[in-house]
Amino acid sequence: MPQQQFQSPSQSQTQGQSLGPSSGPSQGSLPFDPASAAEAAAHALASHALPVDAAHWDELRDAQGRLREPWRRFAASLPPPAGGVGFAADLDRRVAQVERRIRLDGVTHNVYGDRKDPGASSRPWSLELLPQLIEPADWAAIEAGVVQRAELAQRMLADLYGPQRLLHEGLLPPALLLRHPGWLRPMMGIEPPSGLRLFIVAFDLARGPQGRWWQVAQRTQGPSGLGYVLHNRLVIARQFPEAFRDLRVQHIASSYRRLLDTLEAAARDVARGATPRVVLLTPGPYSETYFEHAYLARYLGLPLVEGGDLTVRDERVFLKTVDGLEPVHGVLRRIDDDWCDPLELRTDSALGVPGLLMAARAGSVVMANALGSAFLETPAIQGFMPAIAERLLGEPLRMPSLPTWWCGEAAAFDDARAHPEEHIVRRTYPEAGSDSALRRQGDAAIADDPDAWTIQSRVRYSRAPIWGDGALSLRPSLVRVYAIADGGGRWHVLPGGMTRVARREDSSVSMQRGGTSLDTWVLTDGAVDTFSMLPQRLQVDDIAQRRRPVSSRTGENLFWLGRYTERTEQLVRLARATLLLIDADNDAPPEVLQAVSALAVTTGLAPVGVPSLVRSAPLFERALLAALGDAQAAQGAASIAYNLAALDRTTLALRDRLSAEHWGLIRTMRESFTAAIALPAGELPALEQVLPALDRLALQLAAITGAQTDRMTRDHGWRLLTVGRLIERLLGVAQRLQAFVDAQALASAAGIELLLELFDSLITFRARYQRHEDLLALVDLLVLDSDNPRAYAGVLRRLRTEIGKLPGDAAGHAAFLALLPGQGAGLTLESLRGADDRAIAESLRELSALLVRRAWALADRIGEVYFVLAQGADRRV
Numbered sequence: 001m002p003q004q005q006f007q008s009p010s011q012s013q014t015q016g017q018s019l020g021p022s023s024g025p026s027q028g029s030l031p032f033d034p035a036s037a038a039e040a041a042a043h044a045l046a047s048h049a050l051p052v053d054a055a056h057w058d059e060l061r062d063a064q065g066r067l068r069e070p071w072r073r074f075a076a077s078l079p080p081p082a083g084g085v086g087f088a089a090d091l092d093r094r095v096a097q098v099e100r101r102i103r104l105d106g107v108t109h110n111v112y113g114d115r116k117d118p119g120a121s122s123r124p125w126s127l128e129l130l131p132q133l134i135e136p137a138d139w140a141a142i143e144a145g146v147v148q149r150a151e152l153a154q155r156m157l158a159d160l161y162g163p164q165r166l167l168h169e170g171l172l173p174p175a176l177l178l179r180h181p182g183w184l185r186p187m188m189g190i191e192p193p194s195g196l197r198l199f200i201v202a203f204d205l206a207r208g209p210q211g212r213w214w215q216v217a218q219r220t221q222g223p224s225g226l227g228y229v230l231h232n233r234l235v236i237a238r239q240f241p242e243a244f245r246d247l248r249v250q251h252i253a254s255s256y257r258r259l260l261d262t263l264e265a266a267a268r269d270v271a272r273g274a275t276p277r278v279v280l281l282t283p284g285p286y287s288e289t290y291f292e293h294a295y296l297a298r299y300l301g302l303p304l305v306e307g308g309d310l311t312v313r314d315e316r317v318f319l320k321t322v323d324g325l326e327p328v329h330g331v332l333r334r335i336d337d338d339w340c341d342p343l344e345l346r347t348d349s350a351l352g353v354p355g356l357l358m359a360a361r362a363g364s365v366v367m368a369n370a371l372g373s374a375f376l377e378t379p380a381i382q383g384f385m386p387a388i389a390e391r392l393l394g395e396p397l398r399m400p401s402l403p404t405w406w407c408g409e410a411a412a413f414d415d416a417r418a419h420p421e422e423h424i425v426r427r428t429y430p431e432a433g434s435d436s437a438l439r440r441q442g443d444a445a446i447a448d449d450p451d452a453w454t455i456q457s458r459v460r461y462s463r464a465p466i467w468g469d470g471a472l473s474l475r476p477s478l479v480r481v482y483a484i485a486d487g488g489g490r491w492h493v494l495p496g497g498m499t500r501v502a503r504r505e506d507s508s509v510s511m512q513r514g515g516t517s518l519d520t521w522v523l524t525d526g527a528v529d530t531f532s533m534l535p536q537r538l539q540v541d542d543i544a545q546r547r548r549p550v551s552s553r554t555g556e557n558l559f560w561l562g563r564y565t566e567r568t569e570q571l572v573r574l575a576r577a578t579l580l581l582i583d584a585d586n587d588a589p590p591e592v593l594q595a596v597s598a599l600a601v602t603t604g605l606a607p608v609g610v611p612s613l614v615r616s617a618p619l620f621e622r623a624l625l626a627a628l629g630d631a632q633a634a635q636g637a638a639s640i641a642y643n644l645a646a647l648d649r650t651t652l653a654l655r656d657r658l659s660a661e662h663w664g665l666i667r668t669m670r671e672s673f674t675a676a677i678a679l680p681a682g683e684l685p686a687l688e689q690v691l692p693a694l695d696r697l698a699l700q701l702a703a704i705t706g707a708q709t710d711r712m713t714r715d716h717g718w719r720l721l722t723v724g725r726l727i728e729r730l731l732g733v734a735q736r737l738q739a740f741v742d743a744q745a746l747a748s749a750a751g752i753e754l755l756l757e758l759f760d761s762l763i764t765f766r767a768r769y770q771r772h773e774d775l776l777a778l779v780d781l782l783v784l785d786s787d788n789p790r791a792y793a794g795v796l797r798r799l800r801t802e803i804g805k806l807p808g809d810a811a812g813h814a815a816f817l818a819l820l821p822g823q824g825a826g827l828t829l830e831s832l833r834g835a836d837d838r839a840i841a842e843s844l845r846e847l848s849a850l851l852v853r854r855a856w857a858l859a860d861r862i863g864e865v866y867f868v869l870a871q872g873a874d875r876r877v
Contacts, residue, residue: 038076042067044087045075049465049472057207057462058474059132070133070247070523077243088470094239095129095468101235102127105660106667107228107295109511110288125228125291126516128466131236132479132499133247136525142205142213142481143493145399150201150483150491152385153220153376155392157197161188161372171387175408175451180429182221182337182374186344190361192370194266196485199332199368200226200259205399205479207462214459215382215401216478220373222334225480225498227292228517230256230299233496236519249521250495251529255484259332260300262487266366267330277549278330278366279305279319283339283351285652288512293334294655302332304656307340309551312355315362320552322716322866323807330366337374380406380428380454403457407450423455461509464501464518476502478509479520495522495529550717556867557653558717562725564647565708569701570732570758571605571640575628576694577757578605582613582621583687590614592751595743600624602735604638625684629677640697644670657717662707669700716807723806723862726799731855733759733790737782738848741841749773755782759790775837776829779844783825792825792851812865819858826850 045060046067052058060071067075081090107125134142159166160183166172177183202223204216233252237244260278267276280302282293297304303319310328311318318325338346343354359365375381383404389397406428429452446453463474481497499518500509509515550558578596581588597612597620599605610623627637631645651658651666676693677685685693708725712718736758745751752773756762759782769777786793803816827847832840 038078041078041087042072042075044091045071045465045472049474053463053474055209056460056474056476057209057211059207059462059477060465060474068133070135073247074133074240074243077246078240079242091129091467092470098127098129098235098239099124104664105231106291106655106664107231108291110286110290125231126511127232127235128468128501128516128518129236129239130465130467131240131519131521132464132477134479134520134522136523138213139495139522139524141399145213145215145397146203146205146481146483146493147491148389148393148395148398149203149215149218150198150485152389152393153201153218153373154196154198154485156376156388157370157373159392160375161190161197166388166391169391171391172381172384173406173408176378176380176384176406176428177375179451180375180378182372182377182430184337184345184357184372186357186361187370187372191363192360193270193363193366194487196262196266196368196487197370198373199262199485201369201483202480203483205481206459206477207479208459213399215399216459217379218377220369220376221336222369223482224289224292224334226256226482226494227289227294227296227299229482229494229496229498229520231292231295232498232517232519244521247521248524248528250524252494252496254529255482255492255494256300258486258492259484260302262485263330263332263366263368265487266368270329270364270366271327274327274329276329277303277319277327278332279303279310279328281305281307281310281331281333281335281353283307283335285649285655287334289334290652291655297656300332303549303551305551306553307335307350307352309553310353310356312353312359315355315359315364317353317356317359317365319549321549322552322555322720323549326549328365330368332368337371340371374430378428378430378454379404379426379456380408382456383454402459405455407446407453407455410450423457426454426456428452428454464499466501466516466518475505476509477518481520495524496520548715550715550720552867554654554657555717555720556863557650558657558721559724559862559867561647561650561654562708562721562723563728564643564650565701565704566725566728566732568640568643568647569698569705570729571603571643572694572698572701573758573760574599574603574736575605575624575640576691576698577754578624579621579687579691579694581754582617588750588754589745589748591743591745592748592754593617595740595745595751596754598743599736599739602739603732604633604642605640607636609636622684625690628690629674629685631674641670641674644673659707659711662704662711665700665704665707669697669704672700673697719802719805720862720866722802723799724859726795726802727855727859727862729790730792730795730799730851733782733792733795734848734851734855737844738852741845741848744841746775746778746841747837752778761788761790764788775840776832779827779832779840780829783827783844783847784829786824792827792847796820796825806862807866816858816861819854819861 046065049060052061052063052065054063060068062068066072078087081087085093102124107127108122109125110122156166160172160177167174167177198220200223202219202225204218205213206216207213229252237249263278264276267278270276280293280297280300282290282297282304284290284306287293294304296302305319309320311320311325313325317328317331319328333340335351339349340352341354341356342349342352344357345352356365357371360367360371382401383406385401386397389395405423408428425446461476461478464477466473466475477499478501479497479499482494483491484494485491497520499520500511500515501518502509503514503516511517578600581592581596593613597606597614600620601608601610604627606620606624606627611619613620623635623637624639627635627639629641630637630639631641633639633642647666648670651663655663673693673696676696677690679685708721712721736755740746740751740755746755753762755778756765761781765777765781768781781788781791783792785791786797788794789798800817800820804813806813806816825847827843832843835843
């Protein structure tokens with residue numbers, strides 16, 4: 001194929017130039033007096049970067065160093081900075097606002113290490129202040145080329161899973177298809193229900209030195225980035241509302257609506273008259289782009305599901321919900337092909353759905369995108385696209401690919417090897433999820449297996465402006481755009497995209513390798529699309545079908561969200577009371593010390609085997625302090641940091657269900673507590689350091705409890721959260737009372753006061769009983785008072801109420817309730833008439849032990865019914 005010649009990459013380094021007072025003139029000391037704020041803004045953008053490099057396309061300036069027209073208009077639309085500050089300071093202020101918005105919204109990106117450190121770390125999403133501006137003429141060329149490319153990919157799939165004319169006519173080497181793991185033989189001859197194999201395709205585009213756009217790569221499996229594109233737009237458009245309006249930036253909401261409409265229309269044919277259910281399938285919280293999966297699912301109104309949430313029965317896909325199995329008719333997937341079905345694809349995959357390929361072959365579920373498109377992502381195929389386009393479309397390609405040579409063709413390989421400095425070598429077939437590994441051309445591996453390697457020409461990416469720390473820098477940029485099918489045989493390009501930019505001149509644009517992103521503004525000369533995501537008006541019959549299902553996994557996570565929140569709150573109260581008891585001037589009775597010691601070990605606040613407070617208070621205190629910040633339970637105690645980490649992990653799996661404020665509060669709570677007690681290894685935090693941290697944590701937990709109680713919809717998920725919280729509370733209060741009774745700690749005023757503190761009932765007790773500290777009064781308030789939210793009777797009353805509202809019938813509810821006392825707390829004042837303190841204590845011991853056992857049994861039973869859908873537990877199919 002003809003080769004497009006490129007010059008070798010420039011060795012010059014484009015460095016940002018500071019606009020701060022120490023390294024450049026301020027706005028007040030410019031050598032000229034700008035006639036207007038617009039001229040000052042244009043000057044700030046144009047004059048504080050290094051001269052234009054002719055070897056790269058400068059997105060900001062033309063060859064003479066003048067601002068390009070879109071940037072001139074952008075500068076003209078900026079309002080004068082408030083407070084008399086210069087434009088540099090104003091832009092820095094906006095950068096800080098963007099970063100703050102990213103943190104508040106909890107926008108993250110999981111970054112994986114290398115083979116030596118393969119773990120994932122969650123980092124804030126990187127978004128630059130200045131957008132990428134694309135003029136109408138440029139966009140028209142991009143749009144025409146991308147629409148053609150998307151249709152070409154659609155037709156290639158139809159041919160290669162059908163008559164395979166491209167192979168028979170020699171337009172595509174068989175090795176590029178048959179050897180590629182992304183071509184799925186089980187899907188051969190299968191026609192998808194809607195006739196569409198591709199609903200969305202992403203293309204990575206680069207602008208070369210002459211201003212021409214080149215296709216660098218295409219993504220056909222589960223193209224990522226749509227969620228980040230949406231959030232980038234919401235953040236940056238708010239920073240420059242005047243520019244967004246004056247430049248006539250095209251809106252993007254209609255593209256998301258089109259994607260959803262196309263998928264729902266295809267799923268409606270499968271549903272056969274029923275309301276179609278479409279889900280978004282994610283690999284889970286440890287996926288590098290999990291945030292965007294949750295964000296996109298919420299925006300589109302789709303349930304976010306993992307592979308374990310789905311099951312295949314009789315060649316149909318079902319969602320496991322707390323109401324039973326619910327049919328699924330469409331899947332918008334964010335899992336690559338080979339991980340989707342461990343039954344027929346990768347057997348080691350824990351992300352997929354066993355039997356999903358079988359359901360897809362049966363035509364009972366619409367897959368977006370269809371399984372089996374991964375081979376189209378190989379770079380080797382690009383060298384054959386011009387001829388394929390002529391054959392399938394009857395026209396030449398409108399947008400060129402990078403000149404590409406597949407090493408499996410000896411002549412092309414030999415020709416390309418004559419100019420090694422102008423090329424890069426990529427894998428033809430993916431290895432460890434990558435098809436872009438670079439190799440030296442002289443590597444023996446290429447000669448041993450030429451088919452496995454592909455050579456591509458280099459292209460010098462255009463330089464886009466980024467602003468930070470008072471500096472304007474120009475960095476390599478790559479634009480990802482998205483083509484979306486409309487179901488009528490047409491393609492539409494989302495008028496925007498995600499521009500990725502390298503942070504340094506010599507680094508990668510990949511987000512995994514430290515790249516950053518820009519919002520992409522497509523300018524229009526025509527009307528701006530004012531479409532909203534709100535569809536047509538719902539009818540009465542539609543309302544019942546619009547209830548969001550609660551998957552079994554989501555229900556379980558909400559159940560544990562309630563449990564971990566309550567458990568952490570109880571641990572904070574116990575830790576604070578214990579440390580104050582140790583630090584008190586007066587000596588507590590040994591019985592009280594023994595009760596607190598036993599309770600700390602039982603609840604995980606202190607490790608098993610530590611000497612009690614009676615034997616060695618200093619050793620016990622050291623063990624407790626060491627465990628407080630141990631998130632891994634390495635000290636043998638599941639203390640506060642451990643439960644905060646568990647709470648954080650649970651909320652991560654609930655990103656699509658919780659508000660940004662709720663999720664952010666839990667994340668901030670964990671981070672602030674960890675920072676407050678952090679010390680070098682081997683050192684322990686001091687009491688004056690720990691107590692304020694515990695007080696602050698108690699306030700934050702109160703806020704979280706309020707959010708869970710008063711700011712969540714009372715659906716089945718919330719009921720499970722509340723039941724989990726109440727079960728944990730019942731366990732906690734019963735364990736506390738049992739520990740004090742077992743240690744005979746209630747014979748002293750100190751023991752009674754400490755127990756009341758742990759029950760958060762001290763003020764009520766003193767107001768009701770004044771100076772009396774009788775055991776019977778304690779029973780009345782902490783056991784029998786149904787109005788006390790922490791008394792046995794109060795917890796059980798609410799628990800019975802919420803159990804009665806869980807999914808299922810009366811018989812199922814009765815089975816749960818049978819594990820609890822029939823009414824009240826299982827004890828009455830009348831039954832204690834005439835009993836002395838010893839008899840009362842024995843009654844309390846027996847009742848507490850019974851409630852602990854029944855609480856554990858109830859938690860297990862709820863898990864069996866709602867979270868583990870066994871074969872005999874399907875309530876709806």
